[in-house]
Amino acid sequence: MLKKMGEAVARVARKVNETVESGSDTLELRLEGNFLHRLPNEVSTLQHLKAIDLSRNQFHDFPEQLTTLPALETINLEENEIVDVPVEKLAAMPALRSINLRFNPLNAEVRVIAPPLIKFDMLMSPEGARAPPP
Numbered sequence: 001m002l003k004k005m006g007e008a009v010a011r012v013a014r015k016v017n018e019t020v021e022s023g024s025d026t027l028e029l030r031l032e033g034n035f036l037h038r039l040p041n042e043v044s045t046l047q048h049l050k051a052i053d054l055s056r057n058q059f060h061d062f063p064e065q066l067t068t069l070p071a072l073e074t075i076n077l078e079e080n081e082i083v084d085v086p087v088e089k090l091a092a093m094p095a096l097r098s099i100n101l102r103f104n105p106l107n108a109e110v111r112v113i114a115p116p117l118i119k120f121d122m123l124m125s126p127e128g129a130r131a132p133p134p
Helices: 002-022 041-045 064-068 087-091 108-117
Strands: 028-030 051-053 074-076 098-100 121-123
Touching (some): 041 064, 064 087
Parallel strands (some): 074 098
């Protein structure tokens, strides 16, 4: 399991570095299903990133590097293990339009505080909902 996580993190780092080094106009980063539990710091250099898919990974903490990306419009964190979300930081993101947090064990505070503070779509499953089997 640790070997798989290490390989996944190495793949992410390579992908991020390739994108940064090539000056690519890559607007989307798809890292779903890679056993990730954190993002490399290099992600915060992707200032033109518009969408990131981190679904079906193993994040327990919200990857806060994402809140520093000014062009980010869409975040997909479906089917992780995230309990708490930095709602105030997300609310301050200028381009954010949608965040998918379905099938995460979000705490009740996030469910109550988030809706009045945010001006984007925040998708959440009903409390206690389980992801469908693969």
